[in-house]
Amino acid sequence: MNCQSVLAPCLFLFAFGAINNAQAQLLTPVVQHVGDCENRWVLIGPPNAQTRKLGFLYVDPGAGFTLRSEGDVATDDKGTLVRQPNELDGKASVIVRIGDNRSLVCLDAAQVEALGFPVRPDWLDNYADSRTANEHEVSWGSHYNGIGDIPHALEFLLRAQKAGETSESLWFELGYAYNASGEFAKAEAVLKPAVDAHGKNSLLLGELAYAKSELHDFRSAITFYKRAIDVFHDGEADRRPAYAQNLAVTYCKLGDAVESAKWSKKGNEWREKAALEMGVDAQPVLAPANCANP
Numbered sequence: 001m002n003c004q005s006v007l008a009p010c011l012f013l014f015a016f017g018a019i020n021n022a023q024a025q026l027l028t029p030v031v032q033h034v035g036d037c038e039n040r041w042v043l044i045g046p047p048n049a050q051t052r053k054l055g056f057l058y059v060d061p062g063a064g065f066t067l068r069s070e071g072d073v074a075t076d077d078k079g080t081l082v083r084q085p086n087e088l089d090g091k092a093s094v095i096v097r098i099g100d101n102r103s104l105v106c107l108d109a110a111q112v113e114a115l116g117f118p119v120r121p122d123w124l125d126n127y128a129d130s131r132t133a134n135e136h137e138v139s140w141g142s143h144y145n146g147i148g149d150i151p152h153a154l155e156f157l158l159r160a161q162k163a164g165e166t167s168e169s170l171w172f173e174l175g176y177a178y179n180a181s182g183e184f185a186k187a188e189a190v191l192k193p194a195v196d197a198h199g200k201n202s203l204l205l206g207e208l209a210y211a212k213s214e215l216h217d218f219r220s221a222i223t224f225y226k227r228a229i230d231v232f233h234d235g236e237a238d239r240r241p242a243y244a245q246n247l248a249v250t251y252c253k254l255g256d257a258v259e260s261a262k263w264s265k266k267g268n269e270w271r272e273k274a275a276l277e278m279g280v281d282a283q284p285v286l287a288p289a290n291c292a293n294p
Helices: 109-114 122-127 133-147 150-162 168-180 184-197 202-214 218-230 240-253 257-278
Strands: 010-013 040-044 051-060 064-075 081-083 093-097 103-106
Touching: 040 064, 051 122, 064 133, 133 150, 133 168, 150 168, 168 184, 168 202, 184 202, 202 218, 202 240, 218 240, 240 257
Parallel strands: 010 093
Antiparallel strands: 040 051, 040 103, 051 064, 064 081, 064 093
16 A cells, blocks of 8 residues: 555554564453454553553455554553553554454444544545455455464355356465365365366465375375476465475375485475575474484
8 A cells, every 4th residue: 555645654564563472451251353353443462451552453455454553542440441642643653564363352333432533444445445356355365364364264265256256366265274274175176176277376286285185195295296396487486495395294204204305405405595585594494303314
């Protein structure tokens, strides 16, 4: 989103900083999570904290779940929420990208209005999704997959499937969601015809390989992981290190320590190359413990 499209400038933060690992104080008997509170005002802060972060939670169509922070609130001795002084008030808003389905508290309309905010901010119109209904469903399914809220992701993706969507993105996201929820047979049923139709899509191949491995069809898993590596091309996210590490684990499950060590080494080589290109330190992954290097 272009910050010039709203009245106040935006300050973007891509990590939670001080609130990164915090949970919300229990203002109600039920603690919600990020995926429960789209387009809602929320509080984020450690249990029993005297002040907590207040913000509006929404989905940026191009970037996913986002919190627009509006400063801090405190709870007085009667349990009433009270806004705290905010030096950025009316000058700028802090925008935080959210990458997981952490606990928080959704405020109800009465609480929001008591704090002096509109239940639905006018600026939210800047984030309206102009894509088709099916494209929206698949995109939102991807955003919910991205924070690990698989049940909500499946709601969006299954609606798109029922409406006739047949894109590669749908099959990947649906296969991913089924794998993440442990429904590996369903993942295989979705991904196998998708791979037959789109045999050079490394994401589909890798996801099908994972489902095959979890279904104990290790030979097929190896075949699909290798195909996923073979079709990799510059310009797409390099998942070869992960695929190689999965190959190491799969060969280990077959008792083949030689191939397991080979693919573990290859995965670390790709990982180091990618880290060098990005100017960061590589994090090597050890070979499976029960498949020591021969």
